[in-house]
Ligand SMILES: *Cc1c(COP(=O)(O)O)cnc(C)c1O
């Protein structure tokens with residue numbers, strides 16, 4: 338029997354542990370309808386509208402494990418808000434876009450995005466274990482019309498093989514861990530066989546939403562095509578449960594480097610203290626914070642967006658105040674397809690010839706003197722006559738000889 342801790346978990350207390358621990362059971366028993374959800378949670382009027390209307394749009398799909406983490410007494414529970422649609426998803430504002438990062442126009446073959454010179458993004462499936470309400474790829478992900486996996490990636494492999502500059506492939510989606518183990522192995526095998534591919538990473542949220550997906554067999558596949566780097570997606574410290582830690586431990590113990598990407602979400606992780614706690618908890622489970630994303634202007638998620646200054650302030654409160662390992666890079670994915678642009682607090686107060694005036698995390702001011710250009714060394718040496726560039730060169734040659 339499963340260990341009953343949360344009040345919602347009570348619902349599944351008669352489920353045999355072997356079922357609960359089987360990721361296929363978790364996927365097969367996702368709550369996907371209004372009728373299914375209203376028996377579990379008391380929904381707000383906005384959620385009722387959101388859930389009833391989500392059919393045909395970004396689906397609602399909530400695995401029992403994720404549901405069990407919801408605090409039924411709090412409408413603002415971060416686990417709940419990421420999983421349950423609300424009426425706000427149907428409010429589209431002026432600047433919202435279908436494809437905010439302009440991925441479709443940088444797609445040379447179906448399922449492949451090639452934006453940066455040396456790396457590509459392979460969209461391996463449109464399915465996810467849980468559909469995050471803030472998903473930026475909601476145009477592709479979890480729509481009822483698209484629910485097929487791309488099993489045939491030959492065109493993508495050919496493209497990568499014929500573009501020798503591509504040395505890095507990011508397997509993403511959707512969630513590639515929704516694919517059967519054999520398909521994952523097939524993708525890794527094909528990519529490893531391409532001589533120019535030297536770095537393979539896989540982006541997944543399943544170790545967070547359905548940690549049971551991390552099985553011994555999956556790990557043995559990753560090890561067979563090692564090194565595979567895994568990029569996770571965490572947004573709130575509540576997501577780091579004992580069960581999730583176990584999945585991350587299995588990966589880290591097998592030598593698989595783990596990183597995390599976080600989306601800055603209004604009311605979920607937009608307080609510096611929440612974000613700092615999340616970053617600290619990630620380090621404790623050997624996950625290195627990689628990016629914090631400014632929430633993209635995708636259609637129907639503007640209620641999750643914050644001002645950019647909120648992100649800058651979070652970075653200001655992290656850098657210097659806590660372990661450098663827990664400081665990710667905050668980026669804005671440029672609307673229209675410019676890629677990720679780092680945005681950071683400004684630490685440069687002024688810049689003059691040969692000197693930089695900087696401030697540190699505590700607001701103290703310091704000056705850094707740059708090395709003098711060739712032929713200008715004498716400036717800092719007192720009582721020495723000016724030398725021309727040529728004379729310095731001659732002097733250097735003599736010393737060398
Ligand atoms: C994020 C992203 C990558 C990977 O970028 P890194 O900064 O190397 O993590 C590659 N291609 C696309 C289209 C992306 O959005």
Ligand code: SF4
Pocket residue numbers: 464465467468469471472473474478510511512541542570
């Ligand atoms: S796991 Fe990623 S791709 Fe899937 S719904 Fe969430 S944010 Fe979107």
